[in-house]
Every structure is written in structure tokens, then in C-alpha cells.
Amino acid sequence: MKKKPRLGGGCKLCNQPTEKFSKSHIQPHWLVRDRAPTGDFYVISSDDPFKRQQRTGIYDFFLCPTCEDNSSQYDDYAASFFRSADQWKVEMPHGFTFRVVLSYDYRRLKLFMMNVLFRSAATTQAFFEAVKLEPTNFDKLREMVRSEQPGDIDDFAVIINMRTKFAGLERVGEAPKRFTDEDGNSWYRFDLNEFPCDIKTNCAPSNHSKELILKPTPPLLIYEGPIALERMERLRKTAIDRVEREQAQCVIDPKFAKVGTPQLD
Ligand SMILES: [Zn+2]
DSSP states (O other), X not given: OOOOOOOSSBOTTTOOBOSOOEEEESSOHHHHHXXXXXXXXXXXXSSTTOOOEESSOOEEEEEOHHHHHHHHHHHHHHHHHHHTGGGSEEEOGGGEEEEEEOOOOHHHHHHHHHHHHHHHHHOOOGGGTTXXXXXXXXXXXXXXXXXXXXXXXXXXXXXXXXXXXXXXXXTBOOOOEEEEOXXXXXXXXXXXXXXXXXXXXXXXXXXXXXXXXXXXXXXXXXXXXXXXXXXXXXXXXXXXXXXXXXXXXXXXXXXXXXXXXXXXX
């Protein structure tokens, strides 16, 4: 897994020559820590040829220290965002479970996601080899990440999904997978622990799951899935009041309660 630091050449993000490359995690180290908090070995993927066991996640040496240090604010924000998931509102219209996030920092969350896409596309690590952007899209992404511009909703659009907390999969992470939406745009699904995140690879308009796309103003809707039986049982017992469910009906339009897992290519 270890890879020798590259000698010579410039930083992949700012293009400036650098004498020293930083150790850059492609997906942040906190993802691995959250997944394997006891420090047990973490299996990055169950699929050959990517079967790996390591403690820190996959990293590369391709950014200068300035670019690497600067991106840590986005990693830190994303860690606090995802770790506060227990506080997100749960809404259950039409037999589906959604989370409603009423407050978030669009700029930092979006730039975290764009950093993940950029690093996955820029690294030569085999685990991320499926992630390929057209050169014009890659250049656009690099420039936006470098200048810390999160863009608008269609620019490298992001959809955050949620799945029921690991059930026997605590040690398994999956390589990014590509899918194509109904408008012909390519997306990648990144396995960020219990939050599979979809990131579009261009700035073109898209009608794909529009209501779920991360946008500058709250609320953010996160699709979790059909209502789990144990949750229904818990709801009955704790008698979540009718008013909250009625509010949910107002927030979530029935037409996209049908959203599901996209077909991965
Ligand atoms: Zn740099």
C-alpha cells in the first residue's frame, strides 16, 4: 500500500513546484477512525484486487504542504457534520425515511466533497482507479478546489445518503463506483461509512434527485430508505407525535419519496 513520495514535479492542486510533498489522505483519516474506533485493522474493501488492511486509510503524496494544510478545515467540518447525525430530524413520509438537516455550512461541506472527488481523480492509487474525469471537468474542479469556490448546486453536485448503521460490515469499505443519471451525467458513489455520497463529475444541469442535492440554503434532505421495522416499532412505543409527522408531509413532496439507490454502472 505504501507508496514512495514522488520526487520533483509540482503540486497537483496549485501546480506550484514544491520540494516536499505532504502525506494526503484521499478520504480523510477520521472516516477510518470512526469505522474502526478500537484501532483494529480496517479492511478497505472486500473486493479483489483491492483487498487491503491498514490503520490509516489510503494516502498519496501529490500536494504541497500549503494545499494539504488548507484542506484540513474542510475535513474537520465534515467530521463534525457527520458525527452530529444523531441530532438530525427524522421524517417518515409515505413509508420512507429521510433526515432533515436544518443547519449546515454549505461552503465547507461542499468543498469537503469536492476535495474527495479531486483527490480520488488525481491519485494514482489503484483503489480509486475507477474515478476518471474528462480533462476539462478535472481542470474546472481543480480550479474551484484551489480557489475554494463551492459553486452552485449543479457544480459537482452532491447527494448525501444514509444507511442503517453497519450491520456486520464494520471493517469493509468499497471502492468508488460510477453511475450515469437520466441526463447522461456521470457521478461517483463514495463509501463514507454510513453515508454513501454521490458526487457529479461536471457542472452541467441535472434533474437527478434534484430535491436531495446539497444546496446553499437549508434544509438538506438525506434519503435513508424504507422505514425499518424496528424503527416503526420504536416509534409506536415512544409515540412520536402527529404534529411532527404532519410537518414532514409539508417539507417532503411525495413525488420524490420514491427515490432509490441509483443503478451503478
Ligand atoms: Zn499546492
